[in-house]
Amino acid sequence: MKPRPTLEDVAGMAGVSTATVSRVLNQPERVRSETRSRVKAAVAHFDYTPHFGGRALASNRTNTVGAVIPTMENAIFARGLQALQESLAEEAVTLVVATANYDPAREADQIRTLLGRGVDGLVLIGEARDPSIYAMLERRGTPFVLVWSWRADCPWPCVGFDNRAAARAMARRVLELGHRQVAMIAGITRDNDRATARVEGVRDALREHGLNLNASRLIETPYNLEAGAAAARHLLAATPRPTVIVCGNDVIAAGALNAVRSLGLEAPADVSVTGFDDIDLALVLDPLLTTVHVPHRRMGEAAASLLLTPHMRNAEVRNVVFETTLVERGSLAPPRK
Amino acid sequence: MKPRPTLEDVAGMAGVSTATVSRVLNQPERVRSETRSRVKAAVAHFDYTPHFGGRALASNRTNTVGAVIPTMENAIFARGLQALQESLAEEAVTLVVATANYDPAREADQIRTLLGRGVDGLVLIGEARDPSIYAMLERRGTPFVLVWSWRADCPWPCVGFDNRAAARAMARRVLELGHRQVAMIAGITRDNDRATARVEGVRDALREHGLNLNASRLIETPYNLEAGAAAARHLLAATPRPTVIVCGNDVIAAGALNAVRSLGLEAPADVSVTGFDDIDLALVLDPLLTTVHVPHRRMGEAAASLLLTPHMRNAEVRNVVFETTLVERGSLAPPRK
DNA sequence: TTGTACGCGTTATCAG
DNA sequence: CTGATAACGCGTACAA
Numbered sequence: 001m002k003p004r005p006t007l008e009d010v011a012g013m014a015g016v017s018t019a020t021v022s023r024v025l026n027q028p029e030r031v032r033s034e035t036r037s038r039v040k041a042a043v044a045h046f047d048y049t050p051h052f053g054g055r056a057l058a059s060n061r062t063n064t065v066g067a068v069i070p071t072m073e074n075a076i077f078a079r080g081l082q083a084l085q086e087s088l089a090e091e092a093v094t095l096v097v098a099t100a101n102y103d104p105a106r107e108a109d110q111i112r113t114l115l116g117r118g119v120d121g122l123v124l125i126g127e128a129r130d131p132s133i134y135a136m137l138e139r140r141g142t143p144f145v146l147v148w149s150w151r152a153d154c155p156w157p158c159v160g161f162d163n164r165a166a167a168r169a170m171a172r173r174v175l176e177l178g179h180r181q182v183a184m185i186a187g188i189t190r191d192n193d194r195a196t197a198r199v200e201g202v203r204d205a206l207r208e209h210g211l212n213l214n215a216s217r218l219i220e221t222p223y224n225l226e227a228g229a230a231a232a233r234h235l236l237a238a239t240p241r242p243t244v245i246v247c248g249n250d251v252i253a254a255g256a257l258n259a260v261r262s263l264g265l266e267a268p269a270d271v272s273v274t275g276f277d278d279i280d281l282a283l284v285l286d287p288l289l290t291t292v293h294v295p296h297r298r299m300g301e302a303a304a305s306l307l308l309t310p311h312m313r314n315a316e317v318r319n320v321v322f323e324t325t326l327v328e329r330g331s332l333a334p335p336r337k
Numbered sequence: 338m339k340p341r342p343t344l345e346d347v348a349g350m351a352g353v354s355t356a357t358v359s360r361v362l363n364q365p366e367r368v369r370s371e372t373r374s375r376v377k378a379a380v381a382h383f384d385y386t387p388h389f390g391g392r393a394l395a396s397n398r399t400n401t402v403g404a405v406i407p408t409m410e411n412a413i414f415a416r417g418l419q420a421l422q423e424s425l426a427e428e429a430v431t432l433v434v435a436t437a438n439y440d441p442a443r444e445a446d447q448i449r450t451l452l453g454r455g456v457d458g459l460v461l462i463g464e465a466r467d468p469s470i471y472a473m474l475e476r477r478g479t480p481f482v483l484v485w486s487w488r489a490d491c492p493w494p495c496v497g498f499d500n501r502a503a504a505r506a507m508a509r510r511v512l513e514l515g516h517r518q519v520a521m522i523a524g525i526t527r528d529n530d531r532a533t534a535r536v537e538g539v540r541d542a543l544r545e546h547g548l549n550l551n552a553s554r555l556i557e558t559p560y561n562l563e564a565g566a567a568a569a570r571h572l573l574a575a576t577p578r579p580t581v582i583v584c585g586n587d588v589i590a591a592g593a594l595n596a597v598r599s600l601g602l603e604a605p606a607d608v609s610v611t612g613f614d615d616i617d618l619a620l621v622l623d624p625l626l627t628t629v630h631v632p633h634r635r636m637g638e639a640a641a642s643l644l645l646t647p648h649m650r651n652a653e654v655r656n657v658v659f660e661t662t663l664v665e666r667g668s669l670a671p672p673r674k
Numbered sequence: 675t676t677g678t679a680c681g682c683g684t685t686a687t688c689a690g
Numbered sequence: 691c692t693g694a695t696a697a698c699g700c701g702t703a704c705a706a
Contacts, residue, residue, distance in 0.1 A: 004477065007701095008699085017676065017677045018677090018700075019700095020675090023702095031676085032675060035675080047473065047476070049453040050453060050699080051455065051698085051700070052399070053390045053392070053393025053399070053684090054390070054682095055390070055699075055701080056388075056390025056393070056682090056700090057682045057683065057684085058681080058682060058700040058701040058702080059700075060682075062389070062390070064454075071419070072416075073419050074415075074617070075411065075412050078410050078412070081409055082436065085435075094454065097432075097434050098422075099422060115386060116386040116387060117431065118390060140341065225617055225620060225621065251617075254621040255621075261623070280588075281618065283595070284592075284618065284622060285621060286622075343684090344684065354692070355683085355693090356692070356694075357693075359685060359686090360685095360691095360692085363685080367691075368691070372692085387683080388682085389683095390683075390700095391683030391684040393698090394682090394684065394697090394698045394699060395684040395686075396686085397685095
């Protein structure tokens with residue numbers, strides 16, 4: 001197995017210095033076109049690729065951005081990541097993805113790992129995390145962007161939407177249709193500002209109608225099908241039975257719909273179900289899922305552009321908010337009289 | 338913004354040489370425990386993290402493994418990746434994921450990028466790709482593993498299952514139930530050995546019954562809902578109408594079920610539908626999807642262990658095959674008399 | 675426009 | 691068990 005070719009090998013073959021080869025690679029316009037083509041030929045001959053470590057060491061940049069997401073196992077973050085990656089790729093920046101499985105300690109670990117790898121920037125989901133992490137990021141001066149979460153006075157660069165307002169809008173619509181027996185299956189709110197905000201939004205709307213969300217009407221579960229189904233079965237066993245179950249995301253809602261069916265009930269006739277996120281899943285359920293559409297791809301793109309903006313530190317625009325839209329489909333209907 | 342601390346800073350504070358600090362980090366047992374703790378204190382004080390580039394340059398390893406997958410947008414590869422990542426993390430290896438969007442040129446690019454980043458190993462999906470890529474990998478001596486695809490005489494290390502046999506088994510079951518009007522919606526077979534093998538498997542079974550798959554009964558589409566639905570609508574417009582649609586994966590099958598419903602037909606009474614992959618999606622469809630269960634997680638784990646085995650080059654076991662199982666659920670039933 | 679030469683932070687070899 | 695020091699491959703002032 002041959003040792004990997006180096007700048008020197010290429011330079012030797014092209015009859016130039018390593019500096020020139022380096023320039024051809026990084027600032028081609030600063031090299032006479034004749035030499036340039038000679039160098040390029042040599043590069044091609046060796047199938048030369050710059051050594052990442054050497055480059056990182058000399059330039060102190062890696063052209064790498066890291067993202068830490070809770071999980072790849074459900075599709076929620078996939079689309080946004082894809083967009084992020086595509087946007088970064090346009091600037092020849094590589095995306096490194098790590099998962100934390102909704103565990104703050106593991107997230108901290110992953111952040112450390114990525115920083116250790118010298119990422120030039122970091123994308124993190126949501127705002128809720130230990131202050132020491134923010135301190136570390138600031139100390140190291142690594143640019144970062146929070147996505148999926150947004151509030152006007154967020155002290156960090158963030159790209160997202162108002163989870164609370166979106167959930168409030170959904171709950172308002174539910175109430176407007178006449179529902180009064182409202183139950184909710186939320187994600188685990190601990191250490192999760194999105195899940196928390198969504199619960200608060202629902203509470204807001206209920207309060208406007210003089211209602212509230214009893215402890216017995218609110219269950220927190222992990223974001224997976226089985227958990228959603230189990231929670232729904234529990235809620236539907238109560239008397240009076242809820243006429244609607246508002247879910248913290250689409251996966252939970254899918255589980256809830258499964259439970260409804262398995263109990264011999266029908267949605268939305270016996271009980272309505274709503275979701276959040278509008279992933280593909282929402283379109284294959286029966287009935288189709290009423291949910292909150294979230295601008296996955298645009299968040300990814302915006303995060304990329306924020307990170308790629310060099311003057312990010314003093315930039316005015318460090319805070320991007322997107323609108324969400326309520327998508328009404330078959331799973332939500334007025335309660336049966 | 339303070340410059341990042343280096344080995345030297347830590348060494349200075351601990352009153353030792355940089356070599357010792359390095360040893361504490363990499364082979365703690367080779368340092369007296371007293372000095373070790375002094376060094377550790379200094380490391381903690383500076384919140385020191387080794388510089389990735391420096392380390393890569395000196396050791397010529399990155400503790401990084403790359404994976405190039407077609408897409409993150411559907412859940413098909415997510416679970417396997419998650420398992421891969423978890424297994425690698427146990428050995429302190431970081432996974433870098435890149436996507437190629439089912440485009441061979443883009444895949445080649447991504448492979449090059451990852452090699453440029455100095456990954457210690459590579460995970461690739463399937464076997465079908467330009468020989469020059471394999472040549473490049475061999476020349477550079479970078480270990481790699483093919484997953485999701487398998488055949489006994491595959492010349493490269495591979496971890497997967499027999500796509501053709503699995504599809505054949507599914508089609509046999511379909512025929513056994515009495516179906517004779519069989520249609521198929523496959524993935525795009527070009528440059529995709531899995532999609533190709535699945536079509537071949539279906540053809541095998543049909544042939545055993547003296548049947549074949551007319552061009553009009555086979556449509557290739559991208560792996561997404563809309564494409565699956567469109568293809569199904571097309572197939573269902575034919576006379577005689579197929580009594581079953583065998584799909585190349587679950588996402589396509591979900592689209593097909595949508596189409597069935599939108600045409601006012603019912604599955605499986607009017608037409609059966611089968612999938613492939615057994616992702617979560619299969620469990621939320623109505624009817625539940627009959628599909629082929631694929632060992633996502635075990636493939637990920639096996640790929641990790643192959644890659645982490647140092648003597649992989651001369652290893653006897655470079656070729657791991659898993660069984661698939663046919664999961665019968667509601668979407669497949671005998672044809673109506 | 676091109677070349678020379680140094681430094682980036684770490685590991686590994688070799689003495690001690 | 692520890693220290694000195696030579697690589698490792700590249701980018702970039704600075705000089706020519």
